[in-house]
Amino acid sequence: MMIRIRTVDLEDTRDLLAIYAYYVKETAITFEYDVPSLAEFQERVRQISAFYPYLVAEEDGQILGYAYASAFHERAAYAWSAESAIYLAKDARGKGLGSLLYDRLEDCLKKMGILNLNACIATTGQEDTxxxxxxxxxxxxxxxxxxxxxxQSGYxxxxxxxxxxxxxxxxxxxxPAIAVKSIHEVAEQ
Incomplete structure (x- = not known):
């Protein structure tokens, strides 16, 4: 398995949305009820990747998953914290791909000066399909x-x-805290 981890391109959004659609329709991993339109999803990618890392994992040109970080909170005092998200193609799970994506994501965030990485995760205490x-x-x-x-905060x-x-x-x-830089600033160094 020769996996390439790279920065997202807006041309990737159709493939990313196809991966995400499974999670919306079939799982409680996301609490979103409806699959967003391609235009809406592209705008999400555009907004997030303007400052934060948004990474894609691919093999032989096929996108297998993606991970990104986004603002934990909009207020300036939270600049050193980010929220992470990861989605893998259904067939790509359980093969170490998530760790590859998160390794690179965490490396990027450290270079930016992010100090706290947060994840919001749905859980259940019972067997659930x-x-x-x-x-x-x-x-x-x-x-x-x-x-x-x-x-019981998500239905x-x-x-x-x-x-x-x-x-x-x-x-x-x-x-004093060192200012956080955008992913584009640290990528240029």
């Missing part, structure tokens, strides 16, 4: 810690789901 808690286990294996839980497929926040510290919190 739409959610298996794999994301929580993946993040735990990557060194994320549970920092909060919201009970999808006639089921109430909990939502947890997990966090991983990527760097040292020093005073």
């Amino acid at each position: 739409h959610l298996n808690n794999g994301s929580q286990k993946f993040h735990e294996a990557r060194g994320f810690s549970l920092v909060g839980k919201f009970h 999808k497929f006639d089921t109430w789901y909990d939502m947890i926040w997990m966090e991983k510290c990527l760097g040292n919190h020093q005073t």
Whole structure:
């Protein structure tokens, strides 16, 4: 398996949306009910990748998954924190691809000066055909810690789901803080 991890291109969005559509229609991993239009999805990619890393994993020209970071919160005091997301093609799961994407994503974020990486994850305490808690286990294996839980806060497929926040510290919190740079600024160095 020769995987290439690269920065997203807007021409990738149709393939990315096809991967994401599975999660919207078949899982409670995202609480989105409807698959966004291609134009809406392209705008999401454009907005996020203007500042943060948005990475694609491909093999032989076929996109197998993607991962990105986005603003944790819009206020300036949160600039050193980011939220992560990852989606893999259904057939690409369980082969180490998620770790490859997250390794590169975390490396990019560290270069930018991001110190806290947060993940918002749906969970269930019971057997469920739409959610298996794999994301929580993946993040735990990557060194994320549970920092909060919201009970029955998401409703999808006639089921109430909990939502947890997990966090991983990527760097040292020093005073005064060093300004965060965009992914484009650090890529140029």
